[in-house]
Amino acid sequence: MSLVAAIPVIGKVIDKLFPDANKAREARAELSKMLLNGELNELEQKAGVVKAEAQGESWLQRNWRPMVMLVFTALVVCRWMGWSAPNLTEAVELKLFSIIQLGIGGYIASRGLEKVTRTWKG
Numbered sequence: 001m002s003l004v005a006a007i008p009v010i011g012k013v014i015d016k017l018f019p020d021a022n023k024a025r026e027a028r029a030e031l032s033k034m035l036l037n038g039e040l041n042e043l044e045q046k047a048g049v050v051k052a053e054a055q056g057e058s059w060l061q062r063n064w065r066p067m068v069m070l071v072f073t074a075l076v077v078c079r080w081m082g083w084s085a086p087n088l089t090e091a092v093e094l095k096l097f098s099i100i101q102l103g104i105g106g107y108i109a110s111r112g113l114e115k116v117t118r119t120w121k122g
Contacts (some may be wrong), residue, residue, distance in 0.1 A: 050110050069107050072100045 011028060018024040056062050078084060079093065 046110070065107055065110070068103065072103055076100065 010031060014024050014027045014031070018027055053061055053065070075096070084093070
C-alpha cells in the first residue's frame with residue numbers, strides 16, 4: 001500500500017490522536033507537506049536517472065528506452081496482423097501484453113516526468 005493510498009487511514013488515526021479539530025487539521029497539513037516533499041524528492045531522483053541515461057556516452061545507453069518501445073509496438077502490430085508464434089498460448093500472450101502495458105505506461109510517465117522536471121527547473 002502506498003502512502004498516498006493510506007492517507008484516509010492516516011487521517012482517521014490523526015483524528016483519534018488529536019481530539020481538537022484545529023490540532024488535527026494542523027497535523028494533516030504537516031503530513032501533506034511531508035508527503036509532497038517526499039514525492040517531489042522521488043520525482044527528482046527518477047528524473048536524474050532519465051537525464052543521466054539521455055546524456056550518456058553510449059548510443060545504446062541513450063536510446064534503449066525508445067528501442068524497447070519500438071519492439072513493444074512491433075509485437076502489438078504483429079499480433080494485430082495475425083503474425084504470432086503458433087505455440088504461444090493466450091495466457092502467455094496476455095501476460096506479455098500486461099508487460100507491454102506496464103512498459104508503455106512507464107515510458108510515457110518517464111517522458112512526461114522528464115519534460116515536467118525540465119520545465120519546473122527552468
